[in-house]
Amino acid sequence: AQSVTQLGSHVSVSEGALVLLRCNYSSSVPPYLFWYVQYPNQGLQLLLKYTSAATLVKGINGFEAEFKKSETSFHLTKPSAHMSDAAEYFCAVTSEDDKIIFGKGTRLHILP
């Protein structure tokens, strides 16, 4: 069965600093992996997705994630945090029957 673990329910970084949100997955089949962002009082927006093409995936708003099979990881990074990046971030994996399984989410706080 597929599952996703996000390390850290809250992460705080200073504006301009590196953002690193950690995600590890478990999957019995080659996974499709996603990062979604949820801004306050809004819906889920797709940031980026890995579908077995390039292991380094670039998404919107300067975010990227690297699929590392040996580490079963799909960590999300951004070189320089912006105040507008403050949101909840969900790592997700597609199950064998194509529904999305979400991690518990990581709330990103940006410090001025």
Next chain:
Amino acid sequence: AAGVIQSPRHLIKEKRETATLKCYPIPRHDTVYWYQQGPGQDPQFLISFYEKMQSDKGSIPDRFSAQQFSDYHSELNMSSLELGDSALYFCASSPSFSTQYFGPGTRLLVL
């Protein structure tokens, strides 16, 4: 670009009442998914439809039912509402089990 549309965006009901949430998928998307996100929780899969047929069922209570219509829109019907049903309900659509795109959600408050 067209996105997933959900209506209503906000809904307030009392216990034991009935609610109907609607989802209009992105044009040419034939698959619809429903998720429930409780306060401070991650979204949980409820049910999905492909080509108007139920394709999978998750943690959906027996009090809830859903269907997909000939124009591919979907409705989630919730009866005998309980306080614990208060949540954000997301609909997502995809073209044949590909990447899911989410709607803005319907926030349901049960008093």
